[in-house]
Every structure is written in C-alpha cells, then in structure tokens.
Amino acid sequence: MESQNVRPGYLTAHQTAHLLGISLGGVRLLVHRGHLARSGGTPRQPWYAARDVAALAAKRATSKVA
Template sequence: MESLMIRPGYLTAHQTARVLGISLDGVRQLVRRGRLRPSGGTPRQPWYAVADVSALAAERAKVKVA
C-alpha cells in the first residue's frame, strides 16, 4: 500500500519501481548495492528522492542505448 502522506519531491518504493521499470525486489537490490538510498519514510515504507531516481533512470537508459 502506498503512503498517502508522502512529501513532494519523493517517491514510494512502488513508484520508484514503476519509474525504473523494475520490480520491488529490484529496488531492494539497488539499495543493497548502494546504487539508491532511502531519503525518508520508514524502514518498511521508504521514500526515494525524485532527483536520485531520475539520475538512476537516466544512467540506466544511457547503458541500454550504448
């Protein structure tokens, strides 16, 4: 369930997965590998900064094109 009280400029784990085109487990793997870090929320419902997710999405798109 997505949080209804998320601050502007942040995404839930579900929204992050949707933007990146990956599963929730994929988001967890990115966090474990240090490629993405939670910027708020709770340990069970973390938030991710839009800027961080956008940068990661751009990086992943660049890798796909190359």
C-alpha cells in the same frame, strides 16, 4: 497498502519501481548495492528522492543504448 503522504520531491518504493521499470525487489537490490539511497519514510515504506531516481533512470537508459 502504501501510504501516499510523501513529501514533495520524493517517491514511494512503488513509484520508484514503476519509473525504473523494475520490481520492488529490484529497488531493494539497488539500495543494497549502493546505487540508490533511502531518503525518508519507514523501513517498510521507504521514500526515495525524485532527483536520485531520475538520475538513476537516465543512467540506466544510456547504459542500455551503449
């Protein structure tokens, strides 16, 4: 079970995946490709900056429209 003790302004991997509409594997792939950076947590339970996730979601939304 993933810890919910995340600092304000950060999201868990599960929350990130949900907001981006992708799987946890998709989140790992975004990190591997350099599109998203871990901002804390542990290797097994990383956190991502909410502002980075929001920017990535906006970028993905505009690229789907175009």
